[in-house]
Amino acid sequence: MQRVLLDIQHLSVDFVSEERTNHALKDISVQVKNGEIVALVGESGSGKSVTSLSVLRLIPAPPAEYVKGSILYYGAKGSPIDLLKATPEQLQEIRGNAISMIFQEPMTSLNPVYTCGSQVAEAIRAHHQVSKEAAKAQTIQWFERVQLPDPVGIYQRYPHQLSGGQKQRVMIAMAMCCKPELLICDEPTTALDVTVQKTILQLIKELQKETGMGVIFITHDLGVVAEIADRAVVLYKGEIMEAGPVKELFQYPKHPYTKALLACRPVNHKRGDRLPVVSDFIGDKQPTKETIPAYPEKKIISDRVLLKVENLEVWFPKENNWLGKPISYTRAVNGVSFEVFENETLGLVGESGCGKTTLGRALLRLMPATAGRILYQGNNMLLFKKEELRALRKQLQIVFQDPYSSLNPREKIGQAIEEPLKVHGIERTAVQRKKRVEELLLKVGLLPEHYERYPHEFSGGQRQRIVIARALAVNPSFIICDESVSALDVSVQAQVLNLLNDLKKEFGFTIIFISHDLAVVRYFSDRILVMNKGKIEESGPADAVYEHPRSAYTQKLIAAIPKGLQTC
Secondary structure: OOOEEEEEEEEEEEEEEOOOOOEEEEEEEEEEOOOOOOEEEOOOOOHHHHHHHHHHOOOOOOOOEEEEOOOOOOOOOEEEEEEEOHHHHHHHHHEOOOEEEEOOHHHHHOOOOOHHHHHHHHHHHOOOOHHHHHHHHHHHHHHHOOOOOOHHHHHOOOOHOHHHHHHHHHHHHHHHOOOOOEEEOOOOOOOOHHHHHHHHOOOOOOOOHHHHHEEEEEOOOOOHHHOOEEEEEEEEEOEEEEEEEEEHHHHOOOOHHHHHHHHHOOOOOOOOOOOOOOOHHHHOOOOOOOOOOOOOOOOOOOOOOEEEEEEEEEEEEEEEOOOOEEEEEEEEEEEEEEEEEEOEEEEEEOOOOOOHHHHHHOOOOOOOOOOOEEEEEEEEEHHHHHHHHHHHHEEEEEOOOOOOOOOOOOOHHHHHHHHHOOOOOOOOOHHHHOOOOOOHHOOOOOOHHHHHOOOHHOOOOHHHHHHHHHHHOOOEEEEEEEEEOOOHHHHHHHHHHHHHHHHHHHHHOOOEEEOOOOOHHHHOOOOOEEEEEOOOEEEEEEEHHOOOOOHHHHHHHHHHHOHHHHHH
């Protein structure tokens, strides 16, 4: 029999500063029962994470101010506890024991100076009176349960020695080791490969069946929600737009915002269709295929080869002898050959560790190649001297996955975009350069007055637009987008993909689009290369690779894409 574990009643949370008060949550009410998965859905800034962090009182006050409401936790002992009024001792007993949380970014959640095993063992010993040996044994058992390879070896490893999926499994083991009644998952699969994501979703479901725990699952991926959740709560600007059983909510959405989130997904659109965005739905008119502007007829890709890669290899030392000389190597890129045509968008997909990013950086000479040739407009870039390479940089640009870490936090964004203009001697005076930057800001959907602002004053989607503007500043002919939309909300992702399509048509550059999301790559790319363990597994036209994959590996990637929305 199901019982209520958590009852959030009329919760309102403000963030107060000297300049203004931000109403982060406005009268939120959510219930979670044992054996149930409740999804909180919405864009960044909708209040999902604030809701979850409020449950464990992890937001300090100030700046947070709990204006009204209650968060009632019905523990196994019977009488409910209002977590907003709980003492520090009560919260210490509940956190990690009765209620656990898996955070979005495991690298920042795990302590880099302690081994993964010792951190999980510490969580066990904090809530249970067991010896170090017993805690270690239990930790290794949990590593086995979350299907980590070599559990004994990983116990001794540090977070930086593990892949993203492995770190996330360590976090799941840490959250589950005290067998909580309620598990809060805050975007635990956002930046993971579809295959790792599928494994982690299955793992959470299995652990839930075993223990009967309730789960709050926070995500902006509606495919994941349809795959895993029983009920969904849609949040927008701190308010609940609608809530209900997942199948009912997705089959018959009532609120325009829910309809917008469902419509924005690239998987629902053919290449060449302009993706709808949230602003198309908010208001009196609902968009149709007639009201959403279509792209003009696609320009025919040139048959002129812009970039040709021949037997490219990038090796990293794996093991050294006593003299410090490498005796074995990791072959990150292993004998790769392909061509990129002018005005083409080439998709590069594969799991983490397959060599996508290494290949992309090697193509731009940001990473040394071990062997092979990279011919750009017929010239072997690997033979270029420093001066020749610097001149070529004007034509070759990259948009990184994390725009925040690729922008200097102490530098105004106008200066960041202006810097490549100075380096390459484009525009003679400061006035001309500033005018050019303001034009670029308008091109990417920002305002000229944003010139004087710092990176932290922008959202993730806006920062990605800033990085795109910086890449375009020097009028490149070739751009590599390295997971540039992977961690963005579905609506922001749609905006950035539309922007890239618009700019590509205007400026005529060529793109290599690196991603682990095959649905996005299929929508955006003309051709697809599938990488696996440093080699090209399969290649071909985007629709052919997606709909009729020949390789077993490609078939596995496509099978791992959440299919829940197709059956809702």
